[in-house]
Structure formats: C-alpha cells, structure tokens
Amino acid sequence: NVPIRTICCIGAGYVGGPTAAVIALHNPHIRVVVVDRDQGRIDAWKSRHLPIHEPGLEDVVRIARDGAAEVRRRGDSATGEAIDAARQPNLFFSTACIATIKEADMCLISVNTPTKTRGVGAGRATDMAALEGACRDIAMHAKAGCILVEKSTVPCKTGQLIKDIMEAHRPGVVFPVLSNPEFLSEGTAIRDLMQPDRVVIGCESTISGHRAAAALANLYAAWVPRSRIAPIGIWSSELCKLAANAMLAQRISSINSISAICERTDADVGEIAKSIGLDPRIGPQFLKAGLGFGGSCFRKDIASLTYLAESLGLPEVAAYWQQVLTMNDFQRDRFARHVIASLNNSLRGKKIAILGYAFKKNTGDARESPALDVIRILLEEGPKSITIYDPLCSEADIRRELSVLEREYAVSMPDGPVRVVSDPYTACTDSNAVLILADWDMFKNSKPFTSSKPVTMAETYDGATPTDILHLTPNPKRATINKPPTPPRTPKLSPLSPDLTTRLLPEPPCPADCVV
Ligand code: NAI
Structure with missing residues (x-):
C-alpha cells in the first residue's frame, strides 16, 4: 500500500476545484491542496464567492475548507451531510505551486488542454503547453515515487510524454503515471462526482503502476462503490475519455x-x-x-x-x-440564417435580445458557447444592437469570449453593437426578436410574448429545446420570466413593475417584424 497523506491538485478550474473538494470531503485524513498560477482564481476559491458556479459546490467547499467548527459558527451550511463535529479543514488553495508539489504524495494534473491555435496541427491538435509546464514543475520538485494522475483530457499516449519529461529531469527515479479521466458535466459536477457512473483508472502493467492505481482507487472507495471503479490499461483510459x-x-x-x-x-x-x-x-x-x-x-x-x-x-x-x-457548425449557421430570414432578411436598425449566453443552464462557463457563432453571423447583417442577458455568466467573461469579434465589429466599444445586461427585461426591451439560446428553466418555463406565433424553426423544435425565437408583437400577453433556481451573482430579478411592463411591450419599431 502506498500511503497518501498529501495531494496536490494542479489547476483550480472547473475540474480541479470540484474534484479536489469532493476528494477532500470524503477523505478528511488527507490534506488536499489545490494550486494554480492564477492568483485571482485562488483568491476566489478562498473566499465566500467561488470562481465557478456548480449546484452543491459551496457546501462541499465550506465543510472541507473551513472545517466543522467554522461552518457551525457561521451557521451557513445547507448541506444534508452530517458533519463530524471534530472535522478539521483539509482543503486548501494556494499559488505556491512548487512548495506544494514538494510535499505531495500524489499530484492530480487538472490543467487546461485546449486546441492549438497556431503551428503544426493548429485548430485540431491539443495544446500541451500547460500540461508540460505542470509536469516540468513536478519533475524538478516532487518527491521520488510521487504518483502522477492525469485528470486533464489528453491525447492517447500522453502518459509516455509525461514519463519522458520525468526521465529527462530525474533519470532513474520512478514516478508512477495514472490516467483518471474526469467525466463530470458542468452544471451537475457535484452530483456527477458524488455519484459517478464509473471511475476509470488507467495504469501501466507494472508493480508500481498497480500499486499506484490501488492507492488512487482507495481514495475513491471512500464514497464510490468498488464495483464502479474500473481499472484498465493507461492507453485505453486516455482514449476512452475522447x-x-x-x-x-x-x-x-x-x-x-x-x-x-x-x-x-x-x-x-x-x-x-x-x-x-x-x-x-x-x-x-x-x-x-x-x-x-x-x-x-x-x-x-x-x-x-x-x-x-x-x-x-x-x-x-x-x-x-x-x-x-461540420454538422454542429451547420446547425448554428442554419439557426442564425433563419433568424435573419424571419426578420425580412435584414437586421439593419433592429434590436436583438439574447437570453442565455453559456452553452447550457446552471453554468457560468462562457467558453465555446454556440451563442458566439450566432452573434457573429447576426453581426454581419449590421443590427442596431445585440443585447445579451445570462443568469450566471459575468459580463467580463462574455466580453472576453466576444473579443475574437473585436477587429471586425468593435464589440468592446461603449457605443458598439453588443451590450451585456444584468436583467432579462432590460435585454428584451424594444427588441425586434428575442433569441433563447440556453435551456434555463427561467426561460423555458416562462411564457413571454405568447401571443406571437413562433417562427417555423421554433415550431419544429416544438418548444422543448434550448433554442427558440420569440417575437415581440403589438399586443403580446404580459411577459413573465421565472426566477432562476439558484441565486445568481447577477442582480436578482425584480417583480415586473407596471412601468417595466409598459417598456417591455412597445409597438415594434418595424411593423414588418411581426410578419413571420
Ligand atoms: P480550466 O481552464 O477551468 O482550469 C485549468 C486551470 O489550470 C487554470 O486555472 C490554469 O490557470 C491552471 N494552470 C495551467 N497550467 C498550470 C500550471 N503549470 N500550474 C498551475 N496551474 C496551472 O480548465 P478545466 O475546464 O478545469 O479543464 C481542465 C481539464 O479537464 C481539461 O483537460 C479539460 O478538457 C478536462 N475536462 C474538463 C471538463 C469541464 O467540464 N470543464 C470535464 C471533464 C474534463
């Protein structure tokens, strides 16, 4: 048995933070330190306003990070978990990457592995720079025998690359490498981590490989039934995530x-x-x-x-x-072109509202949103404005994503065509079309503008899908947008005031908009 007392999780993102928190929650005797080079992110993990939104995450972090006494003192735990009164903090967040690596018995590598944007394989190959950087730090500073765990999604045979890096810096020292891909989905990360369908642990067929895999399996066995922990070969494990x-x-x-x-x-x-x-x-x-x-x-x-x-x-x-x-691109393109067609093939002088920017509900992750492609196509038509509301995505995150459109459309300029607002009513006011681009219940269950006949595509989607186009009509019923299920960081929705109702239901500036 390889004793694990300290775990270093490198990368405090959507995978590293929640995964480390759940491991710490269920293994109170193990010290789990999450490190990241991003000071802002680490500060947020240490604060009461975590850098990512996941239902249930705050409870898990509070218990593991603050310990029972502090949770009781603040009286702020809403978790159903019974907390051991003697529970001490065992989850820590730090930017001291090297110092933490030096102490670790196991390093979870949870760094970003995006697509390369330049050079050989640009647009398709995986950019391994962050992973290589983390491995170099481990190679130079980790204790001999430290177990390295790939949590990041990586191309098949990355384990060999990691071994090569270790061998180049510390020849002859054994560092077992495991692949333990993460299958959580954003929006349900804590549920997925607490009750995983399976935990895949890939190892090399060596004695040190099997011992390391057993040590990792023991961590998971604290809350996952053994029958769901699947030991497989390391290359299969890497490829199975892709x-x-x-x-x-x-x-x-x-x-x-x-x-x-x-x-x-x-x-x-x-x-x-x-x-x-x-x-x-x-x-x-x-x-x-x-x-x-x-x-x-x-x-x-x-x-x-x-x-x-x-x-x-x-x-x-x-x-x-x-x-x-290709089919995915085709679908977005088709949707955006349909919006344009249903607005008489011109967006000149028209205002478009977008409800929901993130790629799905319950996440504030603005990365790789379908909304970006839709916005790009709409901007080509020169609309007067595109106003975006999302319950969780911050304006800064949305603007960072939109910055790829900066050169062509000056989206960051105060008088530019794109606005990000913090309430849906403001977004919809005076709009010629409202596009619902994420499946938030607050949008799906609301009955805004119900007297308008949905456009053809919305009919085809039968209202059951995240995507819909809703038109303001001269005489729509009162708009109701439900509250989001969890308190967003953006200002809460206020009840619709009569004044706002009036503002929400103007005569459409262009009568042609009603002809669908
Ligand atoms: P992320 O971008 O949210 O977080 C990665 C973090 O690693 C960043 O905060 C970055 O500053 C940090 N980092 C990079 N290099 C570092 C270094 N050398 N030392 C310290 N910190 C470093 O990425 P996310 O979304 O957490 O994804 C991580 C990996 O997990 C990726 O490979 C991804 O494909 C995979 N994955 C992601 C899922 C998701 O839903 N986001 C689900 C399953 C797997």
Whole structure:
C-alpha cells in the first residue's frame, strides 16, 4: 500500500476545484491542496464567492475548507451531510505551486488542454503547453515515487510524454503515471462526482503502476462503490475519455441532422426523438435537437480525436468524426440564417435580445458557447444592437469570449453593437426578436410574448429545446420570466413593475417584424 497523506491538485478550474473538494470531503485524513498560477482564481476559491458556479459546490467547499467548527459558527451550511463535529479543514488553495508539489504524495494534473491555435496541427491538435509546464514543475520538485494522475483530457499516449519529461529531469527515479479521466458535466459536477457512473483508472502493467492505481482507487472507495471503479490499461483510459465525448457529441449532431430534414417535411423532431429514445438500444439521452453542442470540451476533444486518427494514418476515421463538427457548425449557421430570414432578411436598425449566453443552464462557463457563432453571423447583417442577458455568466467573461469579434465589429466599444445586461427585461426591451439560446428553466418555463406565433424553426423544435425565437408583437400577453433556481451573482430579478411592463411591450419599431 502506498500511503497518501498529501495531494496536490494542479489547476483550480472547473475540474480541479470540484474534484479536489469532493476528494477532500470524503477523505478528511488527507490534506488536499489545490494550486494554480492564477492568483485571482485562488483568491476566489478562498473566499465566500467561488470562481465557478456548480449546484452543491459551496457546501462541499465550506465543510472541507473551513472545517466543522467554522461552518457551525457561521451557521451557513445547507448541506444534508452530517458533519463530524471534530472535522478539521483539509482543503486548501494556494499559488505556491512548487512548495506544494514538494510535499505531495500524489499530484492530480487538472490543467487546461485546449486546441492549438497556431503551428503544426493548429485548430485540431491539443495544446500541451500547460500540461508540460505542470509536469516540468513536478519533475524538478516532487518527491521520488510521487504518483502522477492525469485528470486533464489528453491525447492517447500522453502518459509516455509525461514519463519522458520525468526521465529527462530525474533519470532513474520512478514516478508512477495514472490516467483518471474526469467525466463530470458542468452544471451537475457535484452530483456527477458524488455519484459517478464509473471511475476509470488507467495504469501501466507494472508493480508500481498497480500499486499506484490501488492507492488512487482507495481514495475513491471512500464514497464510490468498488464495483464502479474500473481499472484498465493507461492507453485505453486516455482514449476512452475522447471516445466518450465524441460519442455524446455525435448523438447531438445525429438528431440535429434529423431536425434539418424535419424542417423540410412536416415531421416533428421532438416526436422522433421520443420515439427512437424508447428503443433501449438507443436510449433517450442526448437526443434533443437544438443549437448544437458547446462548452470547452466536445469540440476540442473531437478535434483532438480527428488529429490523432490522421496522425495514425487513418483518414477515414478522421473524416467520420470531423463530420460531427461540420454538422454542429451547420446547425448554428442554419439557426442564425433563419433568424435573419424571419426578420425580412435584414437586421439593419433592429434590436436583438439574447437570453442565455453559456452553452447550457446552471453554468457560468462562457467558453465555446454556440451563442458566439450566432452573434457573429447576426453581426454581419449590421443590427442596431445585440443585447445579451445570462443568469450566471459575468459580463467580463462574455466580453472576453466576444473579443475574437473585436477587429471586425468593435464589440468592446461603449457605443458598439453588443451590450451585456444584468436583467432579462432590460435585454428584451424594444427588441425586434428575442433569441433563447440556453435551456434555463427561467426561460423555458416562462411564457413571454405568447401571443406571437413562433417562427417555423421554433415550431419544429416544438418548444422543448434550448433554442427558440420569440417575437415581440403589438399586443403580446404580459411577459413573465421565472426566477432562476439558484441565486445568481447577477442582480436578482425584480417583480415586473407596471412601468417595466409598459417598456417591455412597445409597438415594434418595424411593423414588418411581426410578419413571420
Ligand atoms: P480550466 O481552464 O477551468 O482550469 C485549468 C486551470 O489550470 C487554470 O486555472 C490554469 O490557470 C491552471 N494552470 C495551467 N497550467 C498550470 C500550471 N503549470 N500550474 C498551475 N496551474 C496551472 O480548465 P478545466 O475546464 O478545469 O479543464 C481542465 C481539464 O479537464 C481539461 O483537460 C479539460 O478538457 C478536462 N475536462 C474538463 C471538463 C469541464 O467540464 N470543464 C470535464 C471533464 C474534463
């Protein structure tokens, strides 16, 4: 048995933070230190306003980071977990990467692995700079025998790259390398971590590899049934994460391709999804037609898979997976063009409201949002304004994502075409069209502007999907937008005042907008 007393988690992002917190929660005897070079992020993890929003995350962090006495003193734990009265803090956040690595028995590598933006393989290959940097720090400073765990999603055979880096800096010293891909989804990260379908642990077939895998399995066994902890080979483990994301994304592209056929016929993609989902061989998950997949993982992981296939001399395999991305782009493009067509093929002088920027509900992660592609296409038409409201994404994050459009559209200028606002009513005021681009319940369950007839595409989506276009009409019913399920960092929604109702329901500036 390899004793694990201190774990260093490198990378305090969407994976590193929640994963380390849950491991710490269930292993109170182990000291878990999350390190990051980003001082702002670490400061936020130490504060009462965590840098990422995940339902349940605050409770887990408070208990593990602050200990029982502090939680009781503040009386602010809402968790259903019974807290051991003697529980001491065992979760820490720090920018002291090297000092923490030096003490660690195990390093979880949870750094970002985006797509390369320049050089060989740009647009498809994985940018390994952050991972290599973290490995170099470990190689130079870790104790001999420290177990290295790949939590980041990486191309197959990255384990060999890590071993090579270790060998180059510390020849002859054994550092077991494990692959332990993370399958959590943003928005349900804590639930996914608390009750995982499976925990995959890939190791090399050596004595040190198996011992290291057993040590990691013991950590998970504190709360995950052993039957769900799957030991496999390290290369299979690395590849299975890419394969899982590719298969999930492929289902979305498949149903979206069917939605395109539905729009040319009188078939209803919602009915089709329901029918085929009843087949147990297919199942109902990931069969909702919509704007296509977004988020920081699916696109980059499929790109990585296609690049891997091509590098291995398998162009047919690469082309197969590339088509999943092509279909995703097609869907967004189609949606945006439909918006333009339904506004008489011109956005000049028109105001567009966008409700929901993040790629799905319950996350404030603004990365790789389908909204960005939609906005890009709409901006080509020169609208008067595009006003964005999202319950969780900060204005700074949205603007950072939009900065790729800066050169062409000056989106950051105060008098530029894009505004980010902190309430949905302001976003919708005087709009010619309201685009719902994320599946927040507050949008889905609301009945804004119900007297307008939805445009064709919205009908095809049957109102059941994240994507909808709603038109303001001269005489719509009173708009009601429900409260979000969790308190957002943005200002709370106030009840609709009569004054605001008036502002929300103007005569449309362009009468043609009502003709759909
Ligand atoms: P992120 O970008 O939110 O966090 C990564 C963090 O690592 C950043 O805060 C960065 O400052 C830090 N970092 C980079 N190099 C460092 C170094 N040398 N030393 C210290 N800190 C360093 O990324 P996220 O979303 O947490 O993803 C991490 C990995 O997990 C990626 O490989 C991703 O593909 C994978 N993944 C992500 C999921 C998600 O839902 N976001 C789900 C499953 C896997």
